[in-house]
Amino acid sequence: MNFQATAKHETTVLRVLKFLQKSPAKPEQGAKQSMMILNSSNGALSVSEECLVRLAREGYLLVDKKQQLTLSQQGVDYIKLQKNKNIADICLHNTGKAKVIKVNLAESPLAVLYRMKTSSGQSFLTESEFNAGERLRSDFTRGSMMPRITANWEANVNSHSRGALHGSVELSDGALSARLRVEKALDAVGPELSGALVDICCFLKTVSQVEAERLWPARSAKMMIKTGLSMLHRHYHPVAKGRTSSGILHWGAHDYRPAL
Structure with a gap:
């Protein structure tokens, strides 16, 4: 199902x-x-x-x-x-001081976008795009990045300014691997859209919140998020690159010479 x-x-x-x-x-x-x-x-x-x-x-x-x-x-x-099962407390530190908000995980902005329909009756997000966003959120959560994450994606994943509750706390191998996957995924998307993807997929901010905070035009965030999710999907499922040369290959011995 x-x-x-x-x-x-x-x-x-x-x-x-x-x-x-x-x-x-x-x-x-x-x-x-x-x-x-x-x-x-x-x-x-x-x-x-x-x-x-x-x-x-x-x-x-x-x-x-x-x-x-x-x-x-x-x-x-x-x-x-x-x-009760879909209500969760999320602690945000983006503004410099802690702020605890309650979110309904069953009504995540990503799920709302997935349920939206286009004029042709198709889902606004493809299943591949939706799954890419969920995969990012899963790694984000496994990497224990939610409580202390900031908007600065230039910091190294091993720095103490990001993620860990205390500088002395060491990450498990699984959490560190998840953080590295998040880092690579966001690098693949690029700085223009990675922050918005984190806001929507991981911090569960609404589309209107993202538009207001980033001073984007109204109703523009949906297409930006869709584009970012498409790039994220390509990162998770890269297309195999075959030989692009159109030249004719011919196997022969070292001293082979073609007949004229």
Whole structure:
């Protein structure tokens, strides 16, 4: 299941569970054979029969004596989990002093851009571009760069001014490797776009924030980010370079001479 399909399924599941949390509902056949209508005192909700069967099989739903669907304790716990699991505290030091902000990882700016549609109905970001951004964020997090990262990408990755909580703390091999991967990736993108990619993919700033902070024209950041992600993808998946010479090759002995 790809990113869009997974996100759509999770959204549907949460919508059904929240609907049943308000009151029990009686399922009825919908206009389409594959669809069901949940009727309750709080209204009606259309959902696929496959979704309901799956939720019941996995223990999120129960059937009471009136043949109504009710929410199980497992379903209640799932709703609580979804409210909390994607909330994270991020400590920023870009302005010289620490600032802790709360972000919803499920609504990362990169995911928002991926869900956007062009006029032709295609995703604004390709799956390759989205995955490149997620890969950068993964290395950024593994390298423990989030708490102390600054906007100065000219500093060496081994310097104490960047990343480590204290100068005496030594990085693990895995964290150091992740930092080196981030360094190479941002060098490949270049200084013009690397900072914006870090803001969007790693610091989870919104597109409008990036535009305001960098004094970019309104609605320009999307294309800049897309361009940067495309360059990032090419860095992660370089195209093999073959022989470009168009000359004719001929194998022969050292003293070989062509016949005239």
